[in-house]
Amino acid sequence: MDRAGLLGVSHHARRSLMHSHSVLFDASEFGMPIRNILAGITLLLICATVSWPAHASSPSVSTGKAISGMCAACHGSDGMATVSSYPNLAGQNYKYLLNQLKAFKNDKRHNPIMHSHAAALSQKKMRDLAAYFASLEPGNCSVSKSKSKG
Numbered sequence: 001m002d003r004a005g006l007l008g009v010s011h012h013a014r015r016s017l018m019h020s021h022s023v024l025f026d027a028s029e030f031g032m033p034i035r036n037i038l039a040g041i042t043l044l045l046i047c048a049t050v051s052w053p054a055h056a057s058s059p060s061v062s063t064g065k066a067i068s069g070m071c072a073a074c075h076g077s078d079g080m081a082t083v084s085s086y087p088n089l090a091g092q093n094y095k096y097l098l099n100q101l102k103a104f105k106n107d108k109r110h111n112p113i114m115h116s117h118a119a120a121l122s123q124k125k126m127r128d129l130a131a132y133f134a135s136l137e138p139g140n141c142s143v144s145k146s147k148s149k150g
């Protein structure tokens, strides 16, 4: 953080130098990428620190999205099922989704496919996945509208 701050200061100093004098040496050519990399590392560190205490943290939609690939084959990458006999998850209630995943895992809701998937998930991953699917817009609205019209 200190180094990024220092670089920030020197960058400004460099810019004012470039304005007041003719440019002797353009340090920004390599200065900028290093600064960007440092900014990136700082951001990563902040993210890692914030998301580290897994049980204390709130569900993460972005983590859920990142790990939802294993669900997409059946439930669709947008939460809309690929096969009509599979349930859509997009826009479903967070608590409901979480409860179903827990129920599949401990076999209170019996389904061999979902049991094997849920059994592999930690509590944190279940919360992230539930948050992700709950955050999605439900699809197929036009289908149900056109159906109701007639």
Ligand code: HEC
Binding pocket: 068, 070, 071, 072, 073, 074, 075, 085, 086, 087, 088, 089, 097, 098, 100, 101, 110, 111, 113, 114, 117, 118, 129
């Ligand atoms: C091989 C296909 C398949 C995959 C992969 C899969 N599911 Fe499912 N999922 C199903 C089926 C089929 C059901 C309906 C189960 C039933 O009839 O009880 C279901 C049901 C669910 C439900 C309950 C929905 C409801 O409306 O009650 C949730 C939540 C769910 N899946 C989440 C997930 C998540 C999260 C993943 C990824 C970790 C995943 N599924 C991966 C096939 C799949």
